[in-house]
Amino acid sequence: MLLVLMIYSTVVVLALSVPLALLVGRERAQRFGENRASAATFFADLSLREDESGEPRLLESVRRYNDLYGEGIAVVDRTGAARALSGLDLTRADVQQTVAGALRNQRGDLPSSLTPWSQSTVLIAAPVGGGTQVDGAVVLAASTDSARRDVAFAWMVIAAGALLILATVAAIAVALSRWVVRPLTALSSRVHSFGGKFHDQLPIDEVPTTEPAAYDGPPEVRELSRAFDAMADDVEAATAAQRRLVADTAHALRNPLAALRIRMDVLGMRIPDSAHEVHLRTTVEVDRLSSVVEDLLVLAAAETPASSRTIGCELGAVTTDRVEFWSSTMTAAGIDVRLDEPDFEVGLRVAIPEDDLIRILDALLSNATKYAGEGAHVEIGYRTLGTDAMVWVADTGPGVPADELPMIVDRFFRASTAHGAGTGLGLSIVRALTERTGGRLEVSARRPSGLRIELRLPTTDS
Structure with missing residues (x-):
């Protein structure tokens, strides 16, 4: 500057x-x-x-x-x-x-x-x-x-005046540049310190080894850009290490929990009637802990960046299949389900793996079955919206309070209207799977009551 x-x-x-x-x-x-x-x-x-x-x-x-x-x-x-x-x-x-x-x-x-x-x-x-x-x-x-x-004398006077002006301008420029660059320098130092803490705490195999990018511009901005890139690499590596830790921990817990569940079943055949209630509650907690571990494994996999080549699937076929799968369960729960399938959207493909789309729809329909309540109506449908496909699941259940709507996609959060067993990870998994392929999830209240969840998924030809 x-x-x-x-x-x-x-x-x-x-x-x-x-x-x-x-x-x-x-x-x-x-x-x-x-x-x-x-x-x-x-x-x-x-x-x-x-x-x-x-x-x-x-x-x-x-x-x-x-x-x-x-x-x-x-x-x-x-x-x-x-x-x-x-x-x-x-x-x-x-x-x-x-x-x-x-x-x-x-x-x-x-x-x-x-x-x-x-x-x-x-x-x-x-x-x-x-x-x-x-x-x-x-x-x-x-x-x-x-x-x-x-x-010659006049030129000397002019030169002296020019030098005096340049000296004055230089003094002002030095003060101004220092005033302007001081926040950048402080931010660069802060970023170096912040990134260094991550870098020092990462395992050796997690430390980024990529070459820094070449930048143009003032030295202070170049230094800040390099520091920010280094910090971003460290944070990305730390996030990956955190996801791996969660996945490894959940995977390590799964087998002991399965063994504990088997032993609880064996123990249940020999306990007296007076301990039957305690045994039942313990079994329910073990089952709940197993569900949390399974959902954490799914969430860790969902938050892993997708590969550059994503094989899409046919939206209509997968949606119809999942509605047929859940229809008997919903009917048993006293819930009416309806598929809004347009005739002119045959063959619509979305850029998301079929297994991920199945997991998303299962999570949404499972939530509707658990929380909509007897006598509720559930509607699931899809439409083309520009270059994207919109998928929605709406119900006429009790819904979620307006102040809790932004939080229901957070991990382990359960709305005050939710009853029964649950881990609070279902919608977190749905959001992670949706955003991994470039999509977007929106949650809104349905009038007069109920909940509407919309997914925007990019379409593809393959």
Whole structure:
């Protein structure tokens, strides 16, 4: 940022100071030319008056001018012969050329601009007479030393002012850049510290080994980007390690729980009647713990990123099959189920594995069977919605309080209206499976009562 500000400030200062310096050179050259042209014209007029009056004042004036200003001057007649000469060599080629031009009524070329390294002497000519009658010429070897010193001094003042402005701008830019970059630097340090804690706590085989990406831009932003990438890799690895830990723990618990359940069944055949109630409650808790372990395994698998190549399935066929599977169970529970299957959506395929879609529909229909209640109506259907497919399951049960709707997809959360056994992981699994394939889950209340769950699944041709 400091580099950008300094480059911009330098360009602006140069854009202002360079034209100003050139303007000073042109203005001083104009004053110099006007002054010396006036002097040459004065001697041309004096030569004419001397011809008319016959008084020999021209030579004296020429010598006095040379003594006073140190500039050579020559007045010649129409043949080029010297009438008055002081400090100027008429035999020089450039002087002869200037005289010839003046005798042709040409006043010579005055400098348009002066610089400290311009020529030290400039020949200025003026014809004696005017119109078509030129009786002679005046040639003045004007010194530019004073004018060049003035220009050099003015340029030094301009350069000093430009440097002062740049120094002021640099001080402001340093303060401004530090003020702007300070949060980035602090954030970068914080990200380094935060990511380092994850990195140090990860197992060796979990530490990311990917090469950092190359970034463009200011150093502070590049450093923050690299730190953020490193932290993101560490967090991703830590999340994967956490999922693996949950899966490994659940898998390790499954076999002991199965063995415990078998022993509980064996024990139930030998316990007295007085302990039968306690045994039954213990068995229910073991079954509930086994369900939690199984759901944790499914959730860990659902939260694992899907492969780049996903084989889709036919939405209508899977939905019809699951409704037929659950219809007897729902009928036994006193629940009426209806499939809203449009005729024109035959062959609609969604980009989700068939096993995942079956697990999603089973979880939703299982929840409806458990919590909708006797006499409720359950509707399941699907439609095409743009490039996605929308699947919904709606019931007319007691529903969920409005303040609890956003939380029912969280792990282990159970609504206050839910009764009976449950782990609180069903909708978490549904959301994880849906989002893994790029879909979206929405939960809303149905009016006047009930719950509606919608799934947006991307469609596919394969």
